[in-house]
Amino acid sequence: MSYCFIIPNYNHIHNFSSFINKLIQYKLPIIVINDGSDTNTELALRTLATEQPSITLLHHQRNLGKGAAVQTGLSYAYQQGFSHALQVDADGQHDLNDIDTFINLSKASPLTLISGTPMYDESIPKHRYFARYITHVWVYIETLSLQVKDSMCGFRVYPLAAYNILSDKVALGNRMDFDTEVLVRLYWQNCPITFVPTKVIYPEDGSSHFRPLEDNIRISWMHTRLFFGMLIRSPALLYKNIKRWLS
Template sequence: MKRCFVIPVYNHPDTIAATVRSLLQFELPIIVVDDGSDAPTKAQLAALATQVPAMELLTLPQNLGKGGAVMAGLNRAFERGFSHALQVDADGQHNLADIPLLWQKALEQPLALVSGAPVYDDSIPTGRKIGRYITHFWVWVETLSFSVKDTMCGFRVYPLASCMQLFASKKPGLRMDFDIEVMVRLYWQQVPVVFVPTKVIYPEGGRSHFRVLRDNWLISKMHSRLFFGMLKRLPWLLWRKCRKTS
């Protein structure tokens, strides 16, 4: 395995430096994708790029959305010859103490997508909690499997060869629909999905880029696409399910 980190960033000037520096202990390359951020964030990123030799700054000319930034980072990682990339969000919600366990699971199953399975405390907004349960239901329908436990956590190790195969045939959504869609489509692609429990905290004063109307509409459209995609794959998914239970 040749490993790296990918961090998508959009307007997180207060947390990005701490996030990058906390990863230096792992002595792995870090690809930071500036998704058209504001001036304060760009200033932080420019300073980090000169201070942290392990960091590569990839600047997008305009804001594409989280999914677009992650795909740009994964593509860049593959171009540089990496086999696996661990995505870390820039907002400080992920428990970075779980990184060794994520990497260990990836080493044990190098063909798998290894994802955090969030364990929340009372800081999670009620609307987010309800939205997650709705998405869980639709993902179970789209995969015909309860083994896909959580598709909304962006704390995950991507097997890059499988991702490139997927992106060449069908690019997932560019915004908050990305995390869900890429996992479902990789599952359809017979990529194993492994989950690691991880604590997620919504800090007071934290900055979220989730736009309720826009992103819920995009996620609803995505679930419609995935549902009809499931219908086309229904015989194969049923056969796969029966084979696993036999």
Template structure:
């Protein structure tokens, strides 16, 4: 395994330095995909790249969405020879102390997608909670399975070759629909998925790039695409379901 971190960022100039500082002790490269951020964020990123040899910044000329930033960063990482990338947000929501568990699980199952199963506290907005439950319902239908405990958390280790193959075959969601879209498609192509329970917080005063109307509309369209894509995969998914049941 040749590991790296990938961080998509859009205007989180106040949290990215702390996030990167926490990742550096692991000794892996940190690839930051700047999704057309503001001047303040670009300045912080330039300073991080100049101060730390491990840090590399990829700059998208305009804001194109989290999905575009992630696809660009993962393809770049794969071309550089990395085999696995741990995606983590720039805003401090994710529990850095759980990262060793993610790498250990990935080393145990190198062909698998290792994802966080979020444990939220009372800081989670009720609107986001309802939206997640709706997505969970549709993902169970799209996979004909209860194996996907959560498809929206952007805290996971990707097997890069499988991801690049998926990106070359399909148009993956470009914004906040990315995380669910790529997980379902990896599942369809028999990439195992394992989950690790991890605490997630919504920091006081934190800045979210989730746009309620736009992103919910994109997520709705994504579920429509995935539902119809699931229909002709029903025989394969049912066979897989029976196989997993017997193996379990």
């Protein structure tokens, strides 16, 4: 079993160096994907990668979206022979103190995807907090289950073999739709998923790349596809869930 970090980055450079320094203490390779950032950010990332030998820096020539960046990192990690990749967002929202917990759970159950269940403080914008529940309800429908406690948290340990099987079969969303779609489809693929409560904050100086109109349309289309995918899989999903309830 071999682990690495996957860090998608689009114009997140404020405090990024201190963020990386916190990851370095875990003595794991760090794969940073520059998703078409501006010139200043790209230069800063190149400098940081030169100074830190544990960093591999990959580049998208233009911004393709967070989902595309994560997929680039996961595919690269799999090609390099890593068995697992821990995705962490670059914006400082995730509690890095939980990394050991995530990795230890993964080592105890190597085939399982370990995903965070956010515990928010007052820093989360109210509209985002309540909007998440719309996706939660859709995911309950798409899986015919309440097992997926949160599908939107980008703090995860992926078993790369399971992800690679999925990515070879289906084109996944490239932007804010990725986190939810990949989790639902891995659930359909019978990949075990364990959820871990973890603190998530919205830093005062943080920035969001969520595009209300474009991303909401994209997410709505994703849920439409997943809904009809659920209908096709409903007998198997019902059998799976009934079997779990009876066990």
